């Protein structure tokens with residue numbers, strides 16, 4: 001077991017709240033191999049971001065911990081690069097400068113100036129941003145910003161890439177483009193990736209494994225689905241691949257049959273109450 | 286006001302930034318700007334931006350003129366716009382006369398010294414500075430230098446303190462009570478303390494700065510500190526959590542973080558504070574000069590008040606307008622600086 005690349009063992013976390021501690025995660029165990037692409041999927045508020053933040057080192061687990069290449073994680077660091085949901089680029093720096101900030105920090109004494117320039121431009125061209133690399137975030141589209149965010153993470157040469165709903169804020173067409181880019185990059189670099197998503201298709205299309213989380217509080221891993229589709233994957237060819245549809249159905253079943261959406265059950269309660277009040281009114285009439 | 290508006294686009298153009306200021310270039314820029322304005326001539330815009338304020342100003346002058354002639358004081362009727370304008374011209378003349386006197390003084394001194402040297406090449410020659418009466422414009426200049434000094438010292442202290450308070454909740458909770466207590470203190474309460482401390486501490490045979498200058502400047506500093514500290518603190522503590530996460534993931538050092546993330550994102554709040562500070566500093570300075578008899582516009586007002594001639598009220602009113610105009614100009618300068626340093630050129634600043 002100890003030869004695993006990234007190990008999450010018995011993680012649980014409690015947040016202090018005014019009404020006492022709130023246990024968000026309980027007993028999360030997950031081992032990830034080098035070069036593996038893992039998706040986290042689950043209903044909103046179950047604790048996906050919390051898991052990611054613990055791996056990133058931004059949160060400290062209450063019990064248990066994360067081990068990366070035999071060393072415990074207890075603070076954030078560039079070997080676990082994060083792609084944030086809302087890109088988190090510095091708005092006063094150009095795309096190039098945003099990547100440069102990361103590259104200068106990570107390769108301070110390892111690369112010469114010329115090598116850094118080349119490396120920055122190389123990473124921006126990986127995400128097809130070389131044509132607009134001197135534009136500032138407010139001058140480029142949402143998809144382009146997210147590309148720069150990915151380029152920044154890639155440029156750090158991280159051991160693990162952590163992506164929190166990287167394409168959540170994008171329209172469907174742009175999202176498909178970004179997924180294709182990610183498949184292409186993944187085929188070339190073979191990074192270890194943990195990605196959070198709400199999108200079942202995205203999860204099946206990109207992942208080697210899909211980790212499905214139960215609803216909170218005290219959320220944990222419900223099921224893990226191994227996706228054995230050959231790579232490189234192509235969304236059009238997969239559309240009527242029975243295996244692909246089987247995986248999709250598995251995830252959907254988990255999400256909508258075994259784990260009811262918390263809001264959905266609440267909405268049901270509300271309509272029930274409405275019905276009662278309507279009945280009461282008609283009685284009075 | 287027209288002039289300031291005209292200057293802004295000229296001063297912010299990239300061309301000047303990169304290629305030094307030469308008079309020819311400035312003229313070129315100006316003529317370009319004027320041409321642009323003429324080409325984009327829009328009667329409605331013109332009505333709004335010139336005619337309406339112009340009419341309001343004329344109405345103001347009329348009401349002032351009418352009302353002033355009704356008020357009898359111990360120094361005669363309250364002066365109207367015309368008398369005030371006349372006194373302004375008198376003040377300009379007085380200033381020019383002083384300058385001519387000064388030139389003559391130096392000429393005479395040079396001739397005297399040259400003669401002495403001709404008679405005896407080893408003679409010791411003395412050059413004395415001219416010590417004439419400070420004119421109105423000298424007083425404005427003194428006040429400007431003083432307020433600039435006080436404001437600069439305050440900013441150099443307040444911005445770092447604000448940044449540190451914004452970054453560290455511990456330091457914030459330590460300093461906040463002190464800031465809250467000192468913030469509402471009137472400058473006039475500081476003034477006696479500052480005066481006494483300066484006279485006690487600043488003893489030197491050949492002082493570079495006069496004591497009155499130091500006293501006024503330090504009093505301004507004490508009042509300029511607080512708005513900048515408070516605004517900077519708020520600006521820094523409201524930096525987006527995501528950007529701070531980025532800095533943590535990149536393991537940026539403290540300085541890089543402050544320089545690359547904290548300062549750029551808190552610049553708008555910082556400047557809001559600086560502008561409030563400068564406004565307060567200018568008001569405080571006039572009051573301090575009046576109270577302490579320190580050279581400057583405040584002293585000019587006080588001297589005229591004591592003088593009590595038939596022209597005094599009009600001369601004080603000239604000073605009132607000068608104080609207002611200088612205050613306005615200082616704010617505009619801050620705005621130009623803010624436009625220069627802020628990264629978001631599209632933001633509307635006013």
Ligand SMILES: Nc1ncnc2c1ncn2[C@@H]1O[C@H](COP(=O)(O)OP(=O)(O)OP(=O)(O)O)[C@@H](O)[C@H]1O
Pocket residue numbers: 015016017022024042043044045046047048049050051216
């Ligand atoms: N800093 C915190 N303090 C207190 N509670 C928190 C904190 N962060 C998260 N939580 C709680 O932990 C639970 C999980 O939150 P988390 O953000 O991980 O959900 P998520 O699965 O990422 O949701 P979404 O899909 O909407 O992003 C939520 O109930 C949230 O209220």
Ligand SMILES: [Mg+2]
Pocket residue numbers: 048049050164
């Ligand atoms: Mg989340």
